[in-house]
Amino acid sequence: MAEGGKRLTGTVYGLGVGPGDPDLITVKGLRILEAAPVIAYPATMEGESTARAIVDTHLGNGKTELPLFIDISAGHAANAPNYDKAAAAISAHLEAGRDVAVLCEGDPFFYGSFSYLFARLAEDWPVEVVPGVSSLTACAAALGAPLAAGGDILTVLPASLDEKVLRQRMEEADGVAIIKIGRHFPKIAKVLEDAGLLANARYVERVGFADERSLPITEVKADEAPYFSMVLAHHRGEAWK
């Protein structure tokens, strides 16, 4: 399109769709989702996409869909060619004047893959990031577990970290969230005990999805925690009055 000699290009939206419950998308996010002619979303090599599934009930007809294939068994560096390819596919739509909504589970900048796309797109195109409800606060809500207040330090720890690092950081924070637990569950249970936090720790998996489940950490079986699971613990325990 041309207007006074200036080409009009599309805008790319990093659209936080929330942690799972379709109604935890924001009013703004829903409006952008409905208006965007193109929706893009991270997908496994087999084409499965959690972000796409979250908004499924909100999608009308007539959208162009652009799955962005990411190899979830590989790390971020190994996926660089996939992110390059995804950015190029998005850019082609922007170049043609079409807005693209990139669907992001939870919030785009909270442990999502959108950061890697943002780094490839932000210099060349108008990018708007629409924040979403993160799994962090959704898990706290589901567990009835305050994350932090007042002068508290709150630390988010991926479960893949080294045991010593995990323990030290747990001891130094007031509130901790241990994310992406999966196969690391036995290590996490041990570190929580070593850090004196086991009695205060609460576990939830697949928050916001139909199979969401929370249970005492002592009842989680060692090999059954999925990747989308989280433990919250606060040194204050129940003493919030």
Next chain:
Amino acid sequence: MAEGGKRLTGTVYGLGVGPGDPDLITVKGLRILEAAPVIAYPATMEGESTARAIVDTHLGNGKTELPLFIDISAGHAANAPNYDKAAAAISAHLEAGRDVAVLCEGDPFFYGSFSYLFARLAEDWPVEVVPGVSSLTACAAALGAPLAAGGDILTVLPASLDEKVLRQRMEEADGVAIIKIGRHFPKIAKVLEDAGLLANARYVERVGFADERSLPITEVKADEAPYFSMVLAHHRGEAWK
């Protein structure tokens, strides 16, 4: 109300209204807000309420409004009688069978005062916490600054903390968010420099409000940072590809 001999009481909702932009409330939050006969919200002793202001355009007529007076110049312990009073006022509506939506800026469990009400209400009444977009992810979106990804440690640090603690925690994390800056700005600027993070630090104030402002940290005047301001910094800097 009576049903088969069982009294029906109201439900109290801890309702995250998002960080400022009225459209960053969730679809679920908006639905609960519209349906609740009673809305309660933290207010200064003079009756001013940020949470109430955020949802103003969403409110229809006919709501009973219940300001919860909190002395913001005092700490949480000194406010205990105010929280007790607030919980009693909410309980009276619940007892009478009316649902109460407690409006919470951002997310109810992320550095909000709702945690103190929750501790007073959760044993006696049905409580549902509705997560919201936190200022943490809203600031990241406004700044175009990813918070964390992959195996990163993310730490949230209130600016009131001791200089030595701030510096150590900044050095030990990958991404840091320094919140509630206000009069602590000069200390924060110094610690960021000492921790080698000044070049990566980005500042935003009053995110989502009409007077939102972001600027390079070197251009913030020492005495002008408001309480609702935040600095984000990541040791990775701009290297997100």
